[in-house]
Amino acid sequence: MAILVVGSVAFDTIETPSGRAERCLGGAATHFALAASYFTDVRVIAVVGEDFTAEHEAILTRRGIDTRGIEHTSGKSFFWSGSYLRNLNEAQTLSTELNVFQRFTPKIPPEYQDSEYLFLANIDPVLQADVRSRMPKVKLVCGDTMNYWINDHRDNLARVLRGLDGLLINDTEAKLLAKDANLVRAAEKVLAMGPRSLVIKHGEYGATAFFSSRSFTGQNGKVFLPFRAPAMPLAEVVDPTGAGDSFAGGFFGYLASQKEMSPAVFKKAMFYGGVMGSFAVERFGTERLQQLVPKEIEERFALFRELSHLD
Amino acid sequence: MAILVVGSVAFDTIETPSGRAERCLGGAATHFALAASYFTDVRVIAVVGEDFTAEHEAILTRRGIDTRGIEHTSGKSFFWSGSYLRNLNEAQTLSTELNVFQRFTPKIPPEYQDSEYLFLANIDPVLQADVRSRMPKVKLVCGDTMNYWINDHRDNLARVLRGLDGLLINDTEAKLLAKDANLVRAAEKVLAMGPRSLVIKHGEYGATAFFSSRSFTGQNGKVFLPFRAPAMPLAEVVDPTGAGDSFAGGFFGYLASQKEMSPAVFKKAMFYGGVMGSFAVERFGTERLQQLVPKEIEERFALFRELSHLD
Numbered sequence: 001m002a003i004l005v006v007g008s009v010a011f012d013t014i015e016t017p018s019g020r021a022e023r024c025l026g027g028a029a030t031h032f033a034l035a036a037s038y039f040t041d042v043r044v045i046a047v048v049g050e051d052f053t054a055e056h057e058a059i060l061t062r063r064g065i066d067t068r069g070i071e072h073t074s075g076k077s078f079f080w081s082g083s084y085l086r087n088l089n090e091a092q093t094l095s096t097e098l099n100v101f102q103r104f105t106p107k108i109p110p111e112y113q114d115s116e117y118l119f120l121a122n123i124d125p126v127l128q129a130d131v132r133s134r135m136p137k138v139k140l141v142c143g144d145t146m147n148y149w150i151n152d153h154r155d156n157l158a159r160v161l162r163g164l165d166g167l168l169i170n171d172t173e174a175k176l177l178a179k180d181a182n183l184v185r186a187a188e189k190v191l192a193m194g195p196r197s198l199v200i201k202h203g204e205y206g207a208t209a210f211f212s213s214r215s216f217t218g219q220n221g222k223v224f225l226p227f228r229a230p231a232m233p234l235a236e237v238v239d240p241t242g243a244g245d246s247f248a249g250g251f252f253g254y255l256a257s258q259k260e261m262s263p264a265v266f267k268k269a270m271f272y273g274g275v276m277g278s279f280a281v282e283r284f285g286t287e288r289l290q291q292l293v294p295k296e297i298e299e300r301f302a303l304f305r306e307l308s309h310l311d
Numbered sequence: 312m313a314i315l316v317v318g319s320v321a322f323d324t325i326e327t328p329s330g331r332a333e334r335c336l337g338g339a340a341t342h343f344a345l346a347a348s349y350f351t352d353v354r355v356i357a358v359v360g361e362d363f364t365a366e367h368e369a370i371l372t373r374r375g376i377d378t379r380g381i382e383h384t385s386g387k388s389f390f391w392s393g394s395y396l397r398n399l400n401e402a403q404t405l406s407t408e409l410n411v412f413q414r415f416t417p418k419i420p421p422e423y424q425d426s427e428y429l430f431l432a433n434i435d436p437v438l439q440a441d442v443r444s445r446m447p448k449v450k451l452v453c454g455d456t457m458n459y460w461i462n463d464h465r466d467n468l469a470r471v472l473r474g475l476d477g478l479l480i481n482d483t484e485a486k487l488l489a490k491d492a493n494l495v496r497a498a499e500k501v502l503a504m505g506p507r508s509l510v511i512k513h514g515e516y517g518a519t520a521f522f523s524s525r526s527f528t529g530q531n532g533k534v535f536l537p538f539r540a541p542a543m544p545l546a547e548v549v550d551p552t553g554a555g556d557s558f559a560g561g562f563f564g565y566l567a568s569q570k571e572m573s574p575a576v577f578k579k580a581m582f583y584g585g586v587m588g589s590f591a592v593e594r595f596g597t598e599r600l601q602q603l604v605p606k607e608i609e610e611r612f613a614l615f616r617e618l619s620h621l622d
Contacts, residue, residue, distance in 0.1 A: 088493075181399070182545075182546060182547065182548070183544060184546040185546050185547075187544075188546070202516055205513055205516035205517070206516070206539075225614070226544050227618060228541045228544075228618050230539045230619075233494060233495045233519060233521075233537050234495060235493060236493065236496075264622065267621050268621060305621065306536055307537060307539050308538075308539050308540075308541075309619075310578050310582065311575065
């Protein structure tokens, strides 16, 4: 089933202990779409400037990603530069230039209207809510957000959360959103805000999913145990940028590839999220996500299982 | 098979967001012994002062723990006070009084000589090495250490590491010991220092075991994948003190209860470590570890499996 993702397509300049990359293709929607493209059809809604060339677009279309929803406009694309020299787990932002993103109004091409899966990547919750409202027939909606929206746009974000089947955020964001330093209590409070499930990403320690009693159809009232998926122990993290978006792409891509949503499918999706996140950080930008083959993904999935299962 | 543990028996005054506990029985050997006592026979070597009463000793003997190696001497027992008000993941030490521990010379009762399993809890590596050398026939030796010994007693610690089958430390300690900020590289460097296996504890994120090619008899040259065990997501951590020692007790206790050491047994031991650590933090001091029943342990083990397994 096709996924529609709305979010940023951007250029990133990144420095890490492994080196430096200038203006590589990035953005939440880019990482998400590439990761999800190994599982299902993906359609992107975003805005880019004149610096986004046919060559950049080919990075997406070579993976079969539908780019008809990427609006080309005058000016420069969203640009971010950051450094992980001090801490590989947290980027130090050196500069952010919104550029064309400042006046972004998502347009949904008619060809995208039959998308059954919707992912609202990290953008202004007003835009997330707008796209959500114009796709009333989607089967499943998941989304992401970040500190900035949690702190300064809480009411707008609250409206988005009420309509989500799943929210994917990291530890810091979950605790900030819930105003609670304990992860389990924070998860309960976030679920009470609306999302039927919550995936909290722990970086190198994996991710934990929490479920509300409305998580799975036909299972009303039953409370599901949390589920914890591992991350791959890696001797070198070349570039952590986009790891969370790649997790989301693997997770949601796998969900969209399955006929039914069930606890078993959700758990496997958590593993595929970790798998795609682990590939993403092995090279700068989207380099690794551009050139995977299905066999590598299945082999790493098997490794994740061996890494965490008793038998 | 009986475990001999050498380490501290102490009194702790602890404040956490859940409250405050005055002079509760603590110390690495205490937490370890109580946790391990649910799996096998445990014998303790430690030193205590006049403030350690028959009532305190009964906390151990009620669990069948052999306390003949606890030396009673004049003066006061080791005392520690700490606060977790700022950060539940890291204690702020308010005071440390070594007291009788300052002149501790471990004595091994003749009845302990046939112990097949030896655990060197966190004490001066000179004492760890001494006890190790006087128990030449043990089948398996594991141990713990801390920042202080890593920083200022590195050569003495190196001698201990060379004789260990397993070292159990946390993320910070592993990175400090290896002088490497990447966990996988740090693990490789620590294994190169001697221990055949290394268990790195991640607190609320569980623990990862790394293996050298000499980890399991008869498997020479084969490199084992790391293994990651989850921790229990808890809505309230009442007191984190002793969680790591309780992990070690559950881990080593389970190993000692098994006939053969194998990768499968090692993995289950990691889970039992997490199980005992998760109980320990539910109450102040050793309160929770004093009153468990085997059924609770097995039920939580099953929860750990459900929490982390795809099927």
